[in-house]
Amino acid sequence: MKRLLLAASALCLTAAQAQTIPDEVREEAEALLEAGMEDSVGYETVKQLTTRVGARLGGSEAEERAREWAEGYLEELGFSNVRTETFTMPYWERSYEYAAIETPFPQELEITALGGSIGTGRGGVSGEVVRFESLDDLIEAPMDGSLRGKIVFVDEGMTRTQDGSGYGVAVRKRSGAANEGAKRGAAAALIRSVGTDRHRFPHTGAMRYADEDAKIPAAALSFPDAEQLARAMELGPVTVSLDIGVKTKREVTSGNVIAEIKGQTDEIVVIGGHLDSWDLGTGAIDDGAGVGITTGAAKLILDHVSETGEKPLRTIRLVYWGAEEVGLLGARAYAEAHRDELPLHAMAAESDFGAREIWQMDTRFGEDKLPLRQQMIRVLARAGVALGNNQASGGPDVSPLAAAGVPVVTLRQNGWDYFDLHHTADDTLDKIDEDELAQNVAVYAAFTWMAANTPGGFRAQAQPQASE
Amino acid sequence: MKRLLLAASALCLTAAQAQTIPDEVREEAEALLEAGMEDSVGYETVKQLTTRVGARLGGSEAEERAREWAEGYLEELGFSNVRTETFTMPYWERSYEYAAIETPFPQELEITALGGSIGTGRGGVSGEVVRFESLDDLIEAPMDGSLRGKIVFVDEGMTRTQDGSGYGVAVRKRSGAANEGAKRGAAAALIRSVGTDRHRFPHTGAMRYADEDAKIPAAALSFPDAEQLARAMELGPVTVSLDIGVKTKREVTSGNVIAEIKGQTDEIVVIGGHLDSWDLGTGAIDDGAGVGITTGAAKLILDHVSETGEKPLRTIRLVYWGAEEVGLLGARAYAEAHRDELPLHAMAAESDFGAREIWQMDTRFGEDKLPLRQQMIRVLARAGVALGNNQASGGPDVSPLAAAGVPVVTLRQNGWDYFDLHHTADDTLDKIDEDELAQNVAVYAAFTWMAANTPGGFRAQAQPQASE
Ligand SMILES: [Zn+2]
Ligand SMILES: [Zn+2]
Ligand SMILES: [Zn+2]
Ligand SMILES: [Zn+2]
Missing domain, CATH: 3.40.630.10 (Zn peptidases)
Incomplete structure (x- = not known):
């Protein structure tokens, strides 16, 4: 019995040696x-x-x-x-970006274009804002044309964690807002920045269009500006104008x-x-x-x-x-x-x-x-x-x-x-x-x-x- | 004796009543x-x-x-x-503001024009930066023309306190940098923002020219940008360009x-x-x-x-x-x-x-x-x-x-x-x-x-x- 154990442990040792630092x-x-x-x-x-x-x-x-x-x-x-x-x-860079509440409370908003976004074209776009608490809410919105010409605003937050696990869920909206908005006829997409701070810094990051034929401009609002826009919308309909210019090289x-x-x-x-x-x-x-x-x-x-x-x-x-x-x-x-x-x-x-x-x-x-x-x-x-x-x-x-x-x-x-x-x-x-x-x-x-x-x-x- | 005390306290009471809520x-x-x-x-x-x-x-x-x-x-x-x-x-507002390290490490800097500053004129100004640890250092600088055409940079910090007592000292540079710089022939003045944060927000605030005939543009760098400029200067001479536009109405x-x-x-x-x-x-x-x-x-x-x-x-x-x-x-x-x-x-x-x-x-x-x-x-x-x-x-x-x-x-x-x-x-x-x-x-x-x-x-x- 003792001999058997010794033999077994020698075997183990050999196996372990092959896996030893x-x-x-x-x-x-x-x-x-x-x-x-x-x-x-x-x-x-x-x-x-x-x-x-x-x-x-x-x-x-x-x-x-x-x-x-x-x-x-x-x-x-x-x-x-x-x-x-x-x-x-291929190359993409931002040239300029500007956003403002047009009515009823005219004021500038801090945004940044998401990487890969198209520009708005000269003169920009403006439209009534439709807010969604989450990307999933937008995904569930009917394709009935009710978003035609509107600016979708995905106002989803992000959970702060030690391991950054909140990012995976939150980042979906970076492409999703524009893609789901475009499917429903929206003119542009805004998101609450993918981030955990409360400062007036919009967070950029790459977005990717799902459909080459359905591209709309996409930008992120800083946390305070997302809150500001949501607050303004509590008081009635809000129109926002966006003016984004980008440059690309093949x-x-x-x-x-x-x-x-x-x-x-x-x-x-x-x-x-x-x-x-x-x-x-x-x-x-x-x-x-x-x-x-x-x-x-x-x-x-x-x-x-x-x-x-x-x-x-x-x-x-x-x-x-x-x-x-x-x-x-x-x-x-x-x-x-x-x-x-x-x-x-x-x-x-x-x-x-x-x-x-x-x-x-x-x-x-x-x-x-x-x-x-x-x-x-x-x-x-x-x-x-x-x-x-x-x-x-x-x-x-x-x-x-x-x-x-x-x-x-x-x-x-x-x-x-x-x-x-x-x-x-x-x-x-x-x-x-x-x-x-x-x-x-x-x-x-x-x-x-x-x-x-x-x-x-x-x-x-x-x-x-x-x-x- | 007791009577005397009583009389005295009655007197006090009368005086106190006149000062009583x-x-x-x-x-x-x-x-x-x-x-x-x-x-x-x-x-x-x-x-x-x-x-x-x-x-x-x-x-x-x-x-x-x-x-x-x-x-x-x-x-x-x-x-x-x-x-x-x-x-x-009289009215003053900013139209645009832009700053960048020109040489040797070209990159943009976050600035904001100080309230009341003149603009740089079309095309902006550029010059070698001369850094001063404090406004007092600039005040002590000789009037020997060594700052002619330079951009003075007053990189003075501000102490965080409960009662805000750090502000009084720190805010002197808001007017002082431009006024003392102008006396010595400088082309523009930059200051480290009057503030206690470490974020990339320049702090604005009013400045006032001491001499109507010696006005130079004045702007504040955010904390990270002031640090960045100081770090770049540790590696050798640095040239900065500034382009500031303002509008005024009488x-x-x-x-x-x-x-x-x-x-x-x-x-x-x-x-x-x-x-x-x-x-x-x-x-x-x-x-x-x-x-x-x-x-x-x-x-x-x-x-x-x-x-x-x-x-x-x-x-x-x-x-x-x-x-x-x-x-x-x-x-x-x-x-x-x-x-x-x-x-x-x-x-x-x-x-x-x-x-x-x-x-x-x-x-x-x-x-x-x-x-x-x-x-x-x-x-x-x-x-x-x-x-x-x-x-x-x-x-x-x-x-x-x-x-x-x-x-x-x-x-x-x-x-x-x-x-x-x-x-x-x-x-x-x-x-x-x-x-x-x-x-x-x-x-x-x-x-x-x-x-x-x-x-x-x-x-x-x-x-x-x-x-x-
Ligand atoms: Zn990254
Ligand atoms: Zn990275
Ligand atoms: Zn104030
Ligand atoms: Zn105040």
Whole structure:
């Protein structure tokens, strides 16, 4: 009996060894975690990007300047294979936007056109406003022509949560208001901004037309203006005028900026953030922070590698994704350009949720690699990170990789106030806490090191190793 | 000995009686205080004003609509002698404003022209920025031509305090930056907004040229933009371009809206707030709140008077001051128009510091009327109001009355976050807490009732009554 147990435990040990982060790797990860807590490269990176470039809409000349800055900066930090992989894309930008209550209480309203919206045409549009408490209410509205020529106003709120889970529901109206309005003959669509603040900042963000032949202009009101419009409507019918101008180009160039720490094998671990931002703020929390966090982490690893002279098992590839906001265009271009290389992608993670502390690690590992989660969290728990589920998305720009079977991790940040600032003019550097950002750098550095040095990786094994 | 003491105390009693709020008046004030805590008229007033009119710059067509609304509203509430006393004034409004870093990091900056600033002229101005940590640093700068053609940037902060005492120092730069810059040949002046927030809202406010022949355009940067400009300057010389357009008219009409509760005598107690606001927000905390608070208080008193059929000793005059922001123009017009009546003004107080709770009562009473302060505070303490000094200003619009010897009271509100919103687009109704506003109504109602019904009033007696 004792002999049997010993044999069984030896078997288990063998199975476990195939799913083990070597002690040495864990210890190095712990050292990186500790060093990361004192990091200043991460914050310096966001500072430089947001100061030297500022707002950088996908496909814009400013985004191009961001790429130029990034290449020089990453070279200077000492990374290998620094390059930009360009791609082409359609371009949209706002020219002007104006809204006002026309009757009965004439006054301006703070709006911003949603990304991708058509303009109103010269002279604008005006119409009576019809308010819906939620997108679902609009969806349930009859197609009887009662909205013809009207301006639909979807006045749906958003729930504030730590994990940002309120966003998924709230963001539906960003495209839905215009598409459902257009189906019913409306002349334009207004939404209460997708956001959780109470400030006079409208939140922009991408919308997409469901029907090329039924496009109406779409804009977001700031919270106070949505309340103001609703209040005015309580007193009787309200007419609003909108005047929105946009410019589009069929094709411009954007790109992903890439830098590497070469590994011993052809396998790749991808981390990064997106380089583009919306046009209203300077894109500090979205996503200068992600760029800074992953750069700080990669630089810590680079310094470690330089000191020890020992390469990681896998290449660590830092990607500054281009044109994320306007439709994950950099992510798609990357997945396409690197299609043949995707099987070599051992892990991917994007930081794109601000700069507050990481509190949970979600993963998407092969079922037989789940024990690696516990082993990783033993290290990351030192920075306050708990273990989450195994249904991670990995972040928007690595979602095409996840879809292609690449294991991903989402290092979840506290998003309590992320949607206060998200896609507004108020997304600026001063909103970032250096210490909180350093915690992110620390966690990313430790995670990335373990991801790059765990033998066997994180995919489900195609063939059970035991049968060899 | 005992007899002597009794005589002395009888004497004291006589002296005290001349400075006593009658018990009945105090009890009525207490009832008003209690009723005020449940008030909804105050909030409803701000709501109507900010919704039906919105922003209402002094001298504008919107301010005229505010007066029209106010007259109808005050009539409807049942006040007597509702009327507008008009006056004429010069007019200024912004047409457009634009600022950007030109070199080396081209990007837009959020600014707002300061009230009264000249425009830049077509094509704007651009120049290298010279930063001063404080206005005093600029004042100490030599007059050696080194600022010729430059843009001076006064990057002075403001201290957050409960009583708003940080404002006095910080606001000096609003005129000072342009005036001191102009003396040294500067082409334009930028200031860090006079405010305590960290949001991307520039704060406007009036500035005044010291020298008619040395005017340069003056604008305020939001906090994040001031930080951004300072950060850019740490990396080397920075050129900024400004393009500001303004419109002025030599003479427009504004007015003070007045309503009354008639008293038994010719004496008058004045309370009110200013009806105008800056053009960026809807003027909820500045000064819709003051209009609402004093209207709620006056309406409580009106209802009390209607129920009892007993008029107050003095007429209670509710004044919605016009064109305060642009230079106390309504206040000056009132003092001028009512010059002969000023000796009959027994008390004046303006609410113009937001809608947060009142925590202290400052007064300016005759030296021999100081005991009335304690008697008033016995009532107001029930709402959490402490006794302050006897150097009150009474509020901006009653300062000409105070200067003419009218006793005044300042019911000090918690201004901790007042300068977060002050003179920004973010000054909107949602920032007001109904319960806190009701506390103000309660305190104003109780105070006003005591002010209107205390025999002998609050001025120093010209002749000691004892000598009669
Ligand atoms: Zn993002
Ligand atoms: Zn975004
Ligand atoms: Zn005011
Ligand atoms: Zn003001």
